Amino acid sequence: YDSINKLAAAGVIEGYGDSTFGGDKLMTRYEMAQIVAKAMAKGANVDKLAAEFADELDNLGVRVANLEKKADNVKVTGEMRYHYVDNDGDVEGYKTELRSRIWVNGQINDDWKYTGMIENIQNLKDNAGNEDTKFQRAYVNGKLGGLAVQAGRYHAKWSEGNVYDNRFDGVQVAYGKDVKLVAGYGKAAQMNGVNDAATAKANAEDTYYAELSGKVDKLSLVAGYYNFENVKEAKDVDDTIWTVAANYAFDKNFKLGAMYLNGDKDKYDGDDDGFVVTASYKGAKAAKAGSWGLVAKYYDQGASTYIDHTMNGLADNKLFTSAEGFKGYSVAANYTFAKNIVGQVEWYDLEQKEGNKDAQTLWSQVVFTF
Numbered sequence: 001y002d003s004i005n006k007l008a009a010a011g012v013i014e015g016y017g018d019s020t021f022g023g024d025k026l027m028t029r030y031e032m033a034q035i036v037a038k039a040m041a042k043g044a045n046v047d048k049l050a051a052e053f054a055d056e057l058d059n060l061g062v063r064v065a066n067l068e069k070k071a072d073n074v075k076v077t078g079e080m081r082y083h084y085v086d087n088d089g090d091v092e093g094y095k096t097e098l099r100s101r102i103w104v105n106g107q108i109n110d111d112w113k114y115t116g117m118i119e120n121i122q123n124l125k126d127n128a129g130n131e132d133t134k135f136q137r138a139y140v141n142g143k144l145g146g147l148a149v150q151a152g153r154y155h156a157k158w159s160e161g162n163v164y165d166n167r168f169d170g171v172q173v174a175y176g177k178d179v180k181l182v183a184g185y186g187k188a189a190q191m192n193g194v195n196d197a198a199t200a201k202a203n204a205e206d207t208y209y210a211e212l213s214g215k216v217d218k219l220s221l222v223a224g225y226y227n228f229e230n231v232k233e234a235k236d237v238d239d240t241i242w243t244v245a246a247n248y249a250f251d252k253n254f255k256l257g258a259m260y261l262n263g264d265k266d267k268y269d270g271d272d273d274g275f276v277v278t279a280s281y282k283g284a285k286a287a288k289a290g291s292w293g294l295v296a297k298y299y300d301q302g303a304s305t306y307i308d309h310t311m312n313g314l315a316d317n318k319l320f321t322s323a324e325g326f327k328g329y330s331v332a333a334n335y336t337f338a339k340n341i342v343g344q345v346e347w348y349d350l351e352q353k354e355g356n357k358d359a360q361t362l363w364s365q366v367v368f369t370f
Contacts, residue, residue: 010042011038011042012035012038012039012042013035013038025110026107029053029056030056032049032053032056033053033056033057036049036050036053036057037057073106073107074104074105074106074107075104075105075106076102076103076104076105077102077103077105077369077370078100078101078102078103078369078370079100079101079367079368079369079370080098080099080100080101080367080368081098081099081100081365081366081367081368082096082097082098082365082366083095083096083097083098083099083363083364083365084096084363084364084365085312085361085362085363085364086361086362087314087359087360087361088359088360088361088362089357089358089359089360090357090358090359091314091357091359094125095123095125096124096125097121097122097123097124097125098121098122098124099119099120099121099122100119100120101117101118101119101120101136102117102118103115103116103117103137104116104117108140108142111142111143112140112141112142112143113140113141113142114139114140115137115138115139115140115141115154116135116137116138117135117136117137117138118133118134118135118136119133119134119136120132120133121133136153136167137152137153137154137155137167138152138153139151139152139153139154140152144173146175147173147174147175148173148174148175149171149172149173149174150171150172150173150174150184151170151171151172152169152171153167153168153169153189154167154168154170154172155167155168156168156184156188156209157310158209158211158224158226159222159224159226159241159243159245159259159261160245160257160259160276160278160310161309161310161311162243162259162261162276162299162301162305162306162309162310163224163226163241163243163261163305163306163307163309164188164226164306164307164308164309165308165309165310166188166189166308167189168184168186168187168188168189168207169186169187169189170184170185170186170187170207171184171185171186172184172185172186172209178214178215179212179213179214180212180213180214181210181211181212182209182210182211182212182213183209183210183211184208184209184210185206185207185208185209186207187204187205187206187207188204188205188207188228188307188308204228204229204230204231204239204307205229205230206229206230207226207227207228207229208226208227209224209225209226209227210224210225211223211224211225212224218248218249218250219246219247219248220246220247220248220249221244221245221246222243222244222245222246222247223242223243223244223245224241224242224243224244224245225240225241225242226240226241226242226243226307227239227240227241228240228241228307231265231307237265238265239263239264239265239304239307240263240264241261241262241263241264241304241305241306241307242261242262243259243260243261243262244259244260245257245258245259245260246258246259247278253281253282254279254280254281255278255279255280255281256277256278256279257277257278257279257280258275258276258277258278259275259276259277259278260273260274260275261273261274261275261276261301261302261305261306262274262304262305263302263303263304263305263306264304265303265304270302270303270304270324270325270353270354271302271303271304271325271353271354272302272303272304272305273302273304273305274299274300274301274302274305274325275300275301276297276298276299276300276301277297277298278295278296278297279295279296279297280293280294280295280296281293281294281295282294283334284334284335284336284342284344285336286336286339286340286341286342286367286369287339287340288336288339289336289337289338289339290335290336291335291336292333292334292335292336293333293334294331294332294333295330295331295332295333296329296330296331296332297329297330297331298328298329299311299326299327299328299329299330299350300327300353301325301326301327301353302325302353303324303325303353303354304325305325311330311348312346312348312361312363313326313328313330313348313350313359313361313363314326314348314350314359314361324352324353324354324355325352325353325354326350326351326352326353327350327351327353328348328349328350328351328358329348329349330346330347330348330349331346331347332344332345332346332347333345337366340368340369340370341366341367341368342366342367342369343364343365343366343367344364344365344366344367345362345363345364346361346362346363346364347360347361347362347363348360348361348363
């Protein structure tokens with residue numbers, strides 16, 4: 001606040017003419033060029049900024065309206081991931097693939113924006129050249145009164161991914177900040193990039209969900225309710241899941257969390273509840289080379305407590321179908337080798353809750369973002 005006031009007092013920034021500076025808005029290149037020009041006039045050393053905005057500075061005052069209209073309305077970003085997984089135990093084998101994603105973000109107006117994502121997955125395990133390209137995201141975000149609205153094909157990660165972590169076709173609204181309520185409706189999607197019959201069981205049709213979250217000092221609390229109709233593991237099977245979770249941040253580096261889950265799946269008599277305990281320390285940041293993090297988890301989840309789990313172990317595989325449930329642990333480490341190049345390694349040791357099969361999984365990836 002003080003810095004903004006100093007720049008305003010010096011005449012470097014002027015705001016939007018309504019006594020505001022629009023701190024939550026994206027700045028256009030033309031607006032930034034205006035600030036650079038005024039800073040240069042004050043004698044500030046902004047050579048790098050002047051070089052970056054040379055074209056805008058050269059044309060400042062010439063065809064201004066046209067420049068402002070075109071500047072930075074659409075932004076394209078992307079990522080490429082090399083991924084390798086090796087399984088042992090009752091299921092053996094490995095998988096390796098290359099995944100590329102291109103994101104497109106467009107500003108519709110001051111209150112609404114569009115996001116789209118195209119994904120290509122190449123199977124590197126054999127020489128058949130198998131690959132799949134899909135339009136995986138297409139949604140809008142905006143405001144209607146006091147509500148934040150999201151609609152289209154977006155990503156849904158519910159209860160830290162212990163219930164569902166996949167794309168979702170629907171609409172959701174959110175209200176509040178310190179205490180936040182999110183509610184939505186739509187259809188749960190098939191697993192990304194996979195078309196085989198085994199994983200098609202992850203689908204569900206009409207789905208309703210709501211999450212209530214809040215924070216008290218260092219303690220974060222979340223409650224979730226999810227109703228899945230016609231889950232595709234068997235015809236006409238419904239599942240209602242509710243969760244409660246608490247996460248405590250001891251300091252800026254170490255966090256400990258616990259979650260309880262309870263499900264009610266039709267035509268199923270197995271274990272219907274479960275819990276997950278998570279401990280995390282630091283975390284790799286793509287923009288900061290040398291940053292790193294560690295995560296450890298223990299799972300004990302009945303078959304009714306998840307639809308499409310976030311984990312990279314075998315919880316959603318033929319070995320551990322959602323008719324059996326699973327328990328076990330995972331440990332993970334991540335590290336930023338250079339700016340925008342992050343590596344991750346995860347180890348899982350899981351077993352069936354209602355059977356005698358077990359599996360160990362070594363999962364790894366390197367992600368390049370641009």
